[in-house]
Amino acid sequence: MRRSPRIARLLAEVYERLLAHYGPQGWWPGDGPFETVVGAILTQNTAWTNAARAIQNLKAAGAMSPAALRAASESDLAELVRPSGYFNAKARKLKAMADYLERYGDDVAAMGGKDVRALRSELLAVHGVGPETADDIALYAVGLPSFVIDVYTQRIVDRMLPRRRLRGYDAYQELFERHLPRDAAMFNEYHALLDAHAKEVCLKREPRCGSCVLAGLCATGRRAGGG
């Protein structure tokens, strides 16, 4: 993908408008980097509220550490994370992640010494970690600049830039990473703001273009007569 000054200006303006409108989002919710890693796995294919209930169960059982996850039986873990759905699979994934973290002395912060691409590749090789989970961990747990893409982000981009016809996770990620400064704090906030915007305005049953702060920047919004 070639860098386009027009897209760079657009994405910077989208960020400024969302931040001015919604304010800082304070992601990721939770208690520290390891809990963020666990949350990134537990929130796969489910709402955050369900993942949060599973996290509370793990904490109440004293299982919120890599060593405790390794020591627990898979079936006990599955019971604890049941509220997050796909609980047998998620128990296996948590144990695989705990095994992986051993190479960093169970210290998530130690992963920050790695190059972000190298870390991402390592994470993708861990059982149960796909691109979104790898980027959630790299960005929100470790603090490295890896832009997180989710379904919300993809759909907002498709509505704003329908002519780009992006396909697949990596294409959306490249759009942001090629056109924004590699700034972990900004990536952190930007993804959270897109999530808020999707839930509040854009990905309701019908997009509410008439009251959208991005209407003048968005092809769909302009067609709807906004901005």
Ligand code: SF4
């Ligand atoms: S203008 Fe409409 S389609 Fe575009 S981002 Fe806003 S709500 Fe979504």
